[in-house]
Amino acid sequence: MERQADPVAEEAPGCRVRWREDSDLDACVELLADVHERDGYPENWPERPGDWLAQPSLFAAWVAELDGKVVGHVGLCEGGAGDRAPVLWSRRAGVPVEKAAVISRLFVSPAARGHGVGALLMERATGEARRRGHHPVLDVLASDTSAVALYGRLGWTLLATVDHRWSPTETETVTLHCYAAPVAAGSARQAVSGP
Numbered sequence: 001m002e003r004q005a006d007p008v009a010e011e012a013p014g015c016r017v018r019w020r021e022d023s024d025l026d027a028c029v030e031l032l033a034d035v036h037e038r039d040g041y042p043e044n045w046p047e048r049p050g051d052w053l054a055q056p057s058l059f060a061a062w063v064a065e066l067d068g069k070v071v072g073h074v075g076l077c078e079g080g081a082g083d084r085a086p087v088l089w090s091r092r093a094g095v096p097v098e099k100a101a102v103i104s105r106l107f108v109s110p111a112a113r114g115h116g117v118g119a120l121l122m123e124r125a126t127g128e129a130r131r132r133g134h135h136p137v138l139d140v141l142a143s144d145t146s147a148v149a150l151y152g153r154l155g156w157t158l159l160a161t162v163d164h165r166w167s168p169t170e171t172e173t174v175t176l177h178c179y180a181a182p183v184a185a186g187s188a189r190q191a192v193s194g195p
Helices: 022-039 049-053 083-094 119-130 145-151
Strands: 015-019 058-066 069-077 100-108 135-141 155-162 174-179
Touching: 015 119, 022 058, 022 069, 022 100, 022 135, 058 119, 058 135, 058 145, 069 119, 083 100, 083 119, 083 155, 083 174, 119 135, 119 145, 135 145, 145 174
Parallel strands: 100 135
Antiparallel strands: 015 058, 058 069, 069 100, 135 174, 155 174
16 A cells, blocks of 8 residues: 555544554454444455455555554545445546545444544545545445444535445345545535535
8 A cells, every 4th residue: 555644634532543554453353343243334244354454455544543542444445346436426527437436444443433533534534535636435334324424424425325236146235325525625626416
């Protein structure tokens, strides 16, 4: 992953967001297991959760620490075959799909919620996407009401709600909300308007 200096962001008291290091993966997997047990995210527990967090299309990842303990994670990656939001945003904005960057693998410890950790992680990933000249998008399970509420509070635009199968071999269909970040202030192109 290419790295720039970590920008200083406004942070919740006692919380900081920093680049994820390889040495953070065990703590992230442990945290992900807690989130999965409580919230069911990810819906299908990965056979190799460390590999799932370090997916090949990832070009940046961060962790949030609260009082020195890893309490959150977010990644930024290229859109893949299973991502619907990049295609929807591309069509709506009239630009190549490669101009989208997907925010992924966002999760926050149940014990750390209410401290603004999710918003800080989103801010960092969104800023990095824009720094790279990409527009941030994401897909989220419609049933993940806390994530849906976060994206609404942050002003993200709902592009569409779609039924989706994670892979051609899976029989289960899930309902996804596809979102795009608000257009950055000063942007010449108003790429996304309401649905």
